[in-house]
Amino acid sequence: MSVASSLKKLVSGVILDLDGTLLNTDALVGGVMKVFLVKYGKQWDGREVHKIVGKTPIEASAVVVQEYGLPCSTEEFMSEITPMFSDQWCKVKALPGACRLIKHLSDHKVPMALASNSPKANVDAKINFHQGWKESFSVIIGGDEVRAGKPSPDIFLEAANRLNIEPSCCLVIEDSVPGVTGGKAAGMQVVAVPSIPKQADLFTAADDLINSLLDLHPEKWGLPPFEDWIEGTLPIEPWHIGGPVIKGYGRGSKVLGIPTANLSTEGYSDLLSQYPSGVYFGWAGLSTRGIYKMAMSVGWNPYFNNTEKTIEPWLLHEFKEDFYGEDLRLVIVGYIRPEANFSTLESLIAKIHEDGRVAEKALDLPLYSKYKDDPFLRSSSL
Numbered sequence: 001m002s003v004a005s006s007l008k009k010l011v012s013g014v015i016l017d018l019d020g021t022l023l024n025t026d027a028l029v030g031g032v033m034k035v036f037l038v039k040y041g042k043q044w045d046g047r048e049v050h051k052i053v054g055k056t057p058i059e060a061s062a063v064v065v066q067e068y069g070l071p072c073s074t075e076e077f078m079s080e081i082t083p084m085f086s087d088q089w090c091k092v093k094a095l096p097g098a099c100r101l102i103k104h105l106s107d108h109k110v111p112m113a114l115a116s117n118s119p120k121a122n123v124d125a126k127i128n129f130h131q132g133w134k135e136s137f138s139v140i141i142g143g144d145e146v147r148a149g150k151p152s153p154d155i156f157l158e159a160a161n162r163l164n165i166e167p168s169c170c171l172v173i174e175d176s177v178p179g180v181t182g183g184k185a186a187g188m189q190v191v192a193v194p195s196i197p198k199q200a201d202l203f204t205a206a207d208d209l210i211n212s213l214l215d216l217h218p219e220k221w222g223l224p225p226f227e228d229w230i231e232g233t234l235p236i237e238p239w240h241i242g243g244p245v246i247k248g249y250g251r252g253s254k255v256l257g258i259p260t261a262n263l264s265t266e267g268y269s270d271l272l273s274q275y276p277s278g279v280y281f282g283w284a285g286l287s288t289r290g291i292y293k294m295a296m297s298v299g300w301n302p303y304f305n306n307t308e309k310t311i312e313p314w315l316l317h318e319f320k321e322d323f324y325g326e327d328l329r330l331v332i333v334g335y336i337r338p339e340a341n342f343s344t345l346e347s348l349i350a351k352i353h354e355d356g357r358v359a360e361k362a363l364d365l366p367l368y369s370k371y372k373d374d375p376f377l378r379s380s381s382l
Helices: 026-038 057-067 074-086 099-109 120-127 154-163 177-185 250-254 269-276 345-362 366-373
Strands: 014-015 112-115 139-141 168-172 189-192 234-246 278-286 290-299 310-315 327-338
Touching: 014 154, 026 074, 026 269, 026 278, 057 074, 057 269, 074 120, 112 154, 120 139, 154 168, 154 177, 168 177, 177 189, 234 269, 234 366, 278 310, 278 345, 278 366, 290 327, 290 345, 327 366
Parallel strands: 014 112, 014 168, 112 139, 168 189
Antiparallel strands: 234 327, 278 290, 278 327, 290 310
């Protein structure tokens, strides 16, 4: 397996995928398909997502028509569904780290190409809603501009040609297996950022595998490093979440010795889909007690192999009694690391305590401490 090899070939240009890599189009697909399939008496349950990610629009449409047994041709399906998607492009959000990466590479004059299986007109429409993106790319190519879409190497070779950079000097960043396959077939270095969780074992061809764009280290490839990490933490645009504290799996206190204040994910599924699994930190407000520092796990906890994405805040304070049912409000202001698996319970516990120390120290910095005064933490209603 070539993933995460210690020595990487230096690159001089970057080729980025769009859907699932820079834009959170997965949430949009689910929303549109739920509405569309109602007319056929079908219910979209997302089970086909892994079969359509990274494919051309016509290939993805063919999969949906076949899997759901729709009484229409692929072409008819596309003619109906395309306008529905077009109406929603303005709502597609950038994935965490996308704007940061594009600005970083642009500021350092690193040549960039955008290479998507989507038609060029759709690509242009999508990025027009994200300030500065279009101007940052020297080259923008749609799947309808080459002979064959990914996993063919055509689009990557065309991007390298237009950038006037040798393919072997290009770094591809992709979220799908077809994209990784195409990039490697073009003779390029490839970083995989899987858009579908728990599919890391499918990306063995990639030269590196990361959890999200927040975890990209450009210096591995001879590119300028990010300089925004502060004492082991990455500042992020604050996000807010809250609700009554619920009973979790019962292992925080009993198994780990680290009591977490679990929150229900009900009503926050769309928000959770926007943020990669990992360890975050910020401030926690308890309705009857006050405001406290907190570290927070978002994800599937691979050591325990959760089947659902969870939110597990750890308030960095010793409480004498439980507070189930109390309103808990969180302002998440920074990121520490991606979710990881551990070989032993002891190593997991040690890492959690290390995360707590990092969060505790960071939250004393003015950059983060100012959010202790966020009105959301003291709000009486959620």
